[in-house]
Amino acid sequence: MSATINAAMNTAISTYSLDIHCYKKPEVVERLLRVVRHRGFSLDQFSMSSSHCGNHLQACLQVSSHRPVELLTAQLNKLYDVIEVQKPQVTSVSVKAGLWS
Secondary structure, X not given: OOHHHHHHHOEEEEXXXXXXXXXXXXXXXXXXXXXXXXXXXXXXXXXXXXXXXXXXXXXXXXXEEOOOHHHHHHHHHHOOXXXXXXXXXXXXXXXXXXXXX
């Protein structure tokens, strides 16, 4: 098998760390997780803390996918309860071999 075909069969899986500032509402966690799932990302870690004023939440997500993270952050920013999605940080990149490698 040629190197070109073999290289195309490999899939790079990137892991990203996202910090999301949002309003404190009961349904906000469900909305965040639904968007992560619908955009084809796997949730690796999740933590959340309340702000000092009690009206806001800080959610920290670690997600992974072969898809560009911009697909996820664009949709998260559209959620009504989200105030800000900070620029995602790439935490790791791994290459998974395809079936014919």
